[in-house]
Amino acid sequence: MKNISLNIDKVLGTVSKKQILDQETKANNCIATLHNGDGKGNDFLGWLHLPSSITDEELTDIENTANILREKCEVVVAVGIGGSYLGTKAVVDALNNSFDFLLKERKNPILLYAGQNIGEDYLYELTEILKDKQFGIINISKSGTTTEPALAFRILKKQLEDAVGKEEAKTRIVAITDKSKGALRTLATKEGYKTFIIPDNVGGRFSVLTPVGLLPIAVAGISIRELVAGAVSMEKKTGIEVPFEENLSAVYAAVRNELYKSGKSIEILANFHPKLHYIGEWWKQLYGESEGKDNKGIFPAAVDLTTDLHSMGQWIQEGERTIFETVISIESPDHRVEIPADDADLDGLNFLAGKRVDEVNKMAELGTQLAHVDGGVPNIKITLPAVNAYYIGQLFYFFEKACGISGYMLGVNPFDQPGVEAYKKNMFALLNKPGYEKESEAIKAKL
Numbered sequence: 001m002k003n004i005s006l007n008i009d010k011v012l013g014t015v016s017k018k019q020i021l022d023q024e025t026k027a028n029n030c031i032a033t034l035h036n037g038d039g040k041g042n043d044f045l046g047w048l049h050l051p052s053s054i055t056d057e058e059l060t061d062i063e064n065t066a067n068i069l070r071e072k073c074e075v076v077v078a079v080g081i082g083g084s085y086l087g088t089k090a091v092v093d094a095l096n097n098s099f100d101f102l103l104k105e106r107k108n109p110i111l112l113y114a115g116q117n118i119g120e121d122y123l124y125e126l127t128e129i130l131k132d133k134q135f136g137i138i139n140i141s142k143s144g145t146t147t148e149p150a151l152a153f154r155i156l157k158k159q160l161e162d163a164v165g166k167e168e169a170k171t172r173i174v175a176i177t178d179k180s181k182g183a184l185r186t187l188a189t190k191e192g193y194k195t196f197i198i199p200d201n202v203g204g205r206f207s208v209l210t211p212v213g214l215l216p217i218a219v220a221g222i223s224i225r226e227l228v229a230g231a232v233s234m235e236k237k238t239g240i241e242v243p244f245e246e247n248l249s250a251v252y253a254a255v256r257n258e259l260y261k262s263g264k265s266i267e268i269l270a271n272f273h274p275k276l277h278y279i280g281e282w283w284k285q286l287y288g289e290s291e292g293k294d295n296k297g298i299f300p301a302a303v304d305l306t307t308d309l310h311s312m313g314q315w316i317q318e319g320e321r322t323i324f325e326t327v328i329s330i331e332s333p334d335h336r337v338e339i340p341a342d343d344a345d346l347d348g349l350n351f352l353a354g355k356r357v358d359e360v361n362k363m364a365e366l367g368t369q370l371a372h373v374d375g376g377v378p379n380i381k382i383t384l385p386a387v388n389a390y391y392i393g394q395l396f397y398f399f400e401k402a403c404g405i406s407g408y409m410l411g412v413n414p415f416d417q418p419g420v421e422a423y424k425k426n427m428f429a430l431l432n433k434p435g436y437e438k439e440s441e442a443i444k445a446k447l
């Protein structure tokens with residue numbers, strides 16, 4: 001197996017090599033803080049050695065549970081929001097056929113999602129489509145109290161029980177939550193569901209390599225062993241003993257912090273393969289919740305290229321010069337499509353005849369990089385040799401480790417998310433939730 005790689009050459013017009021190398025001590029100190037567990041948020045460091053500590057028994061238990069759902073269900077609904085669904089969707093979208101839902105000869109159940117929004121039409125359409133389907137539910141919530149998934153689960157649980165009876169429903173529902181706290185744990189115990197535990201010390205956005213991600217990914221027919229193996233290899237490659245310049249996570253963290261200091265306050269994660277869209281969504285939560293606090297932090301944005309070059313391209317090329325770009329580049333796509341010759345050549349594309357589509361895409365990627373760098377947008381490039389579970393495992397861990405280092409370099413606690421509570425408090429006050437009487441009065445006075 002090869003490895004993912006990092007290229008920072010195209011940031012060097014904005015920050016110098018010396019500036020980056022000067023961050024060595026700081027970055028190493030941050031890595032030591034993570035490994036010694038003596039920094040801010042140190043009760044949430046369970047992700048650090050998670051890949052290498054997953055046991056064969058745990059993986060087998062997850063695979064066996066996935067197989068039960070795979071046998072019984074045409075559709076499995078993964079209920080969860082934020083870290084409780086983004087990692088799964090990132091892997092499944094990246095590795096499954098883009099037109100999976102249209103495949104007739106199915107080897108895997110269709111994975112659908114719920115609880116990641118409160119859209120009434122979304123839930124209506126989901127429940128309608130499930131009416132004639134054999135379905136199961138994986139209900140995922142670390143806290144076990146998040147409103148969006150709890151609401152979706154209440155609706156889907158009733159539908160499933162009405163359709164197949166309470167006893168059968170129990171065999172098609174799996175709960176993934178805290179070992180003892182939260183409403184979901186109480187409910188799962190009372191109903192007797194199969195459960196998996198999200199360790200106390202692993203925050204939601206770092207939980208993709210726990211059963212949170214592993215169970216639904218296994219249901220989708222993807223090798224969780226390869227995913228974990230990739231993460232294990234990256235855990236080694238970014239370890240405390242690895243020299244700064246060889247430690248991809250440390251270098252990425254140092255570079256983005258130097259760019260931030262130089263006025264680049266927005267990082268755009270770009271891909272040239274639409275299947276990677278949700279890798280960007282997962283990454284946005286990871287960095288947004290980890291670094292956006294104390295009135296600081298790089299704003300994480302994401303684009304799909306070349307698609308968004310025809311919508312956001314103008315802004316990226318010539319808008320406010322406060323951005324830098326991190327491109328996820330894929331060395332070899334899985335499949336070959338050659339551009340055919342055409343006698344009439346009315347579209348003038350015969351100069352491309354015989355070339356692979358990826359050759360055009362690669363030139364678009366290179367052309368974009370050069371244009372953006374010329375336009376004052378520094379460019380970091382992360383290359384995956386191919387899109388498979390192993391390299392995505394590497395990528396996840398690479399970003400997680402870099403996020404921990406980067407957050408400490410920035411001087412924030414990368415492992416909490418106190419700001420998320422503000423909207424919840426207002427929503428509960430507006431909905432007259434018991435216990436929020438004072439807040440209800442106060443908020444209504446503002447309307």
Ligand SMILES: O=P(O)(O)OC[C@H]1O[C@](O)(CO)[C@@H](O)[C@@H]1O
Pocket residue numbers: 081082083084140141142143144145146149204205289417420
């Ligand atoms: O898994 P839970 O506890 O339902 O939380 C879902 C998401 O909500 C947040 O806690 C923010 O409210 C995220 O950090 C988390 O990933």
